[in-house]
Amino acid sequence: MEALTHFCRRTACALLPRSLSKASRRSHHCHPQTSQCTARVSSKPVTPTPLVSRLFQPSNLREGQDMGDMTCRSQRLMLQAGLIHSSNPGCFYYLPAALRSMEKLVRLIDEEMQAIGGQKVDMPALCGAELWKQSGRWELMGKEMFRLRDRHNAEYCLGPTHEEAVTELLASQSTLSYKQLPLLLYQVTRKFRDEQKPKFGLLRGREFYMKDMYSFDISEEAALHTYHSVCHAYSRLFDRLGLSWVQVQAATGNIGGTLSHEFHLPADIGEDRLLMCGNCGFSANVETMEPGQTDCPQCHTTQLTESKGIELGHTFYLGTKYSKVFNATFVNAQNKPSVTEMGCFGLGVNRILAASIEVLSSEESIRWPGLLAPYQVCILPPKKGSKAGEAIHLAEELAQSLGNSLPNLKGEVVLDDRTQLTIGKRLKDANMLGYPYVVVVGHKAMEEQPVFEVVCQHSGETMFLSKDALLHFLTGVETI
Amino acid sequence: MEALTHFCRRTACALLPRSLSKASRRSHHCHPQTSQCTARVSSKPVTPTPLVSRLFQPSNLREGQDMGDMTCRSQRLMLQAGLIHSSNPGCFYYLPAALRSMEKLVRLIDEEMQAIGGQKVDMPALCGAELWKQSGRWELMGKEMFRLRDRHNAEYCLGPTHEEAVTELLASQSTLSYKQLPLLLYQVTRKFRDEQKPKFGLLRGREFYMKDMYSFDISEEAALHTYHSVCHAYSRLFDRLGLSWVQVQAATGNIGGTLSHEFHLPADIGEDRLLMCGNCGFSANVETMEPGQTDCPQCHTTQLTESKGIELGHTFYLGTKYSKVFNATFVNAQNKPSVTEMGCFGLGVNRILAASIEVLSSEESIRWPGLLAPYQVCILPPKKGSKAGEAIHLAEELAQSLGNSLPNLKGEVVLDDRTQLTIGKRLKDANMLGYPYVVVVGHKAMEEQPVFEVVCQHSGETMFLSKDALLHFLTGVETI
Known part of the structure; x- marks a missing residue:
């Protein structure tokens, strides 16, 4: 091995243009074996000031191009400013400036999730059909799910969400103790959904980044406490972005559970209808209301007003819906196995970015949440x-x-x-x-x-x- | 809108547990409209010291479990230390400590790529069949490529690499000037490959993270200069990790092109056979040599010695193989369209991580490259x-x-x-x-x-x- 090491260095330098080989040699003294007990020597490269003339930020909108009715302000501005480029329907290239902004948003999300004890993981996009059949969602998801088979003819979907996967992970840990709960695992990964009609650029695509967090608790009470602490982290995150967001009661849809809220950004192009009471603070997605109800079900004194909203986040208290199916248990204080109480919590990463641009910008000029400017x-x-x-x-x-x-x-x-x-x-x-x-x-x-x-x-x-x-x-x- | 804003705040606070609502209210004064021209007020959350008792790092290896012959030291150690957990064949959950390490590696890669002018982008995983048919690789890739159809029966693959996609992106920019070249675009994204026999944990999986960079230049000379500067950045990156790497001449395979090198980490479980000359520094993947050749083709004085290597990186000078097919041109100094000269450059992100653990660790104890310790x-x-x-x-x-x-x-x-x-x-x-x-x-x-x-x-x-x-x-x- 030592001979090889010596050898590889000479090879590397021989292959390098002469101007570079000096720097290369300089960094060769850095060995973990010898340098660990002195300060490690940094050989960080220097990144020069970015020049506008060299930034890859080409306008991806031809003058006079008809954008049709599937588009919106943020999509037009982002194409125009060289932030994104269209690929397949509902799929986009993120160009350098947009990606810088999205990476900042991910750092912000990391900061907020970790402050409430969130631990970041990364789960496979390929999800075996078996798990989804066990939960009953293989059929339920219908055409929204991308499905494929591998070379051995085994069936998979491209995970649109990961309740099954994360619950299986927990279920495999037979020694999980009540002392380790609450456990909050989250990831920020690319998700897939075969939308019938992708539209509004990054707002409703077929491939998108989502932050999904899953919580595991010892009791309903503890799970609700966790639920509220995640809602609070979401509030703080949207506040730090300077957004005028609204939290409403929401339907649980095919995720399931018994309690759910959505976080919306009010906007004309929003696809959700929200009802709100100016008196008592009640607010709800219209999906959760009796058809035709116009007075506030909480204070009964006021007429509800309606607004449209872009959904940025969604929280669910799941109870034991998934943990029962996959037998995700912990060892309780009495040393007995007990089924965990779960919650799940989503944030649309590229959707937060596009929706912010949608509401903060004028027709001609992009405005970013300060923290997210590239x-x-x-x-x-x-x-x-x-x-x-x-x-x-x-x-x-x-x-x-x-x-x-x-x-x-x-x-x-x-x-x-x-x-x-x-x-x-x-x-x-x-x-x-x-x-x-x-x-x-x-x-x-x-x-x-x-x-x-x-x-x-x-x-x-x-x-x-x-x-x-x-x-x-x-x-x-x-x-x- | 103003009413809504006012309203949403009250709702949010009403929903929060009492102990949290004070902090929430405090951050409500932060609005981009008013705060941009004073210092923005930070309301960063405080992250407490991580406690070992709360870290989700469960041993995913049962005592006495037979690991079979598809395994290796790094895989065993990573399962044992709660760094990864097996999912489908060739797919893994990255648990918190491993993900921290991988995120550090990505930051290191970003630093090195950006220091040589790399601009980070993000391309869709879903790649339309049409593009791959145009380049002739739809058939060529055979069973290694995951393929699927959407609800409209359109055909896609899950991108194992993105020469087609990035060249199409460039080809759509009709006004690209020679002054903007070289252009180096890279991404760090999840890639998919339907391996016949996934093995060695993160070393040969079906879902993995890869850094792929694509370069565009005005001439062969300029493209070769870029090629060498990327090789140098790779050398520096591996040096900063304290690895004893080796650079060898390599075959171009189904990526194509005329010049190629691989960066290897010598290890017994390596799947590549490398031949090296201790005299002149010549080194090659055995694939590139005449069968049975044992003397150095460069200095002719020495017998070549053989070693096995784990491939960490691969560089290709592509010439105009893809840019011709997709008509990726730039406007040259004579104001005429001219086909760009390309290169492409890969790094296996989780492979670098696992291979480092493979060579630095003992049978019982994990050792990380200093920079990558979680x-x-x-x-x-x-x-x-x-x-x-x-x-x-x-x-x-x-x-x-x-x-x-x-x-x-x-x-x-x-x-x-x-x-x-x-x-x-x-x-x-x-x-x-x-x-x-x-x-x-x-x-x-x-x-x-x-x-x-x-x-x-x-x-x-x-x-x-x-x-x-x-x-x-x-x-x-x-x-x-």
Whole structure:
């Protein structure tokens, strides 16, 4: 092995272009055997400031293209801004900026789920038919489920949700103790649903990312406590995104269980009808109400008002519906096996992203929840050859120093280096793409006391700040 | 809308348990419209120190279970340590510790790919048959490809790789300029392959995570430059993991192209046979050699030696094989359309993880590449009721203060709170699970000058350090 090791290094370097081989050799001293008891030596690569001219963000909407009635504002804006590209019906390529945003959303979800004790797992997309037949959902799911057979003719579905899989996992742990409960397992994975009519871009697709959490508790009381703590985490998450969400009582559908809520973002294109009481706070998905009921069933004093909503999340108290079927038990305080009480909790990841853009944006300009903007700051140097042209290098320096000196902005600053274009044209682009903060480096940056123009795109406010004031101001930008 | 907003808040709070509603209300002032131009107010939740008693890390190997010949050391250790759980053949649940490790690996891959200009995207798993028929690979892939039909009877495969999809994406961008090249797009997604005989746990599964990068260049020369820069990034990545890897010339298989290399980890269970020259550095997968050739084809002076390897990565220079078929062109300096030169570059994500464990571990104890350990530090309080029992709270304080005061250890410190067990028993577990650093808080921690025992598990070395020295020592632990 030692000979091999020695050997491989020489090979690697021989194959590398000369300019690179030095760096490669430098990192060769790093061995876990010797370096564990001293500080490990970092050989992190340096990632340069992203340049707008090099970002792969092509407009995927041809001018004058008829989008039909299956579309909506967020889909149009996302195609236009080079965030997504259509593939098969209901399937999309996520282009770099959209993926950055989605990864931020996943980090936010991780933070909130882990704060309430959630442990992240990852379950296979291929789910054996056997499990789904055991729960009775193989038939129930009908055409919504993608089904396939492997080379040995065994039957599978592409998991649209994972109650069966996670309950089987728990059931295989024969020594699970009551002391280990509540147990909250969640994943953020790609799910599949063979929608009859995929529409509204990322809002109703056939392939999508979902966060699904499953809880296991010792009793109904404990399970309801967990249920409320997840609802609270959802509330906090939507608040941190700055969304005006609403929580309503909901039907349990083919997931099952006895208690359910949906979290909605009110919007005209929403596919759910919500009824709400302005007096007592009662709110419900119309599915859960008696047909024709218009007065509030809780306070009986007020007429309900109706709104449409985009469903972002759904919570279910399942009881023992699945744990009984798969015999998912724990050892209770009396040292006897006892069936666990379950809950399940979904968040539509790409749906939260698209719905936020849907409600926060104007017809022409994307606005992101602050935390989810792909990049927080865009720096605009002056036009090449213009009177302020000499300030181009000041802009480059600024981009670098922001990324280096403010930890919250690491990787969050882009430089719009398309200096063949006027500042006005690039400001327009920046407005459409929705960078929260645009910093214009114009002729004022060349004065003895240099001043930068900062446009806060959410408020439309413009400020003129010295470099120190700019740094201080941007220190407050929250990122994830 | 305003009424709705007001309303939803009351609903949300009404539904929350009393203890939680205060925190919820506190975060309600955060609105993007008003908060963008002041510092955004963070309402980050606090994640407490993970406790070993609560980590879902169940042994998924029954004592005396016959594992058959389709298994290997890493699979056995990963089942035993509660890192994975078997599902369908070739499919696994990733349990929390394994997923933490895999997420670190993905961050490392992101860092290295982005340092050479890689832009991350995400392509659908459902790939339309049409594209694969165009490239001629629909037939070629044979039974290795999972195929299915949707409710409209349209034919799809579950993408095992994405040359077709990414080339189609590029081909749809009619205005791509030579100034935007090289363009490097990559994704880290779940891939599917209907292996005849899945084996060796995560090393050869039917569902797995792969990093696949695709490059687009203006010329063969530029494409080869990109090719070498990706090879260099791979070298650096494997070096940072502390692995003794080897790069060999390889066959192009059904991906195609004219130049290819594999990155291997030498191991007895490796499924590839590698031939190497100790003199000139030549190295090759035996597939690329004349049958029976034993002398080095490069220097002709030496006999080649053979080794087995686990393939971790594979690079291909594709030329115009796919770009011609899908007409993926760019506008060249003469303002004419020109076909792009492509490369493609794969890394087996879960395979790197499992192979590292395979070669670094002993039969009884898992050893991780330092950067990929799920948690860097495990703190062991004394046994309850023992003479040092009063030091339990010192251990709890230490766990908290390490996580708080050392940014590199945020979230990386666990407390083995199973104080009903002896330190010896818990040390044995910690050794099996392979935390790089174990800190024992015993009776020496109660002395006037408290001293902590630190076991560096990779070297087996033990040190006794004051709290300040311990903090200083752990500052050097590199994390990602």
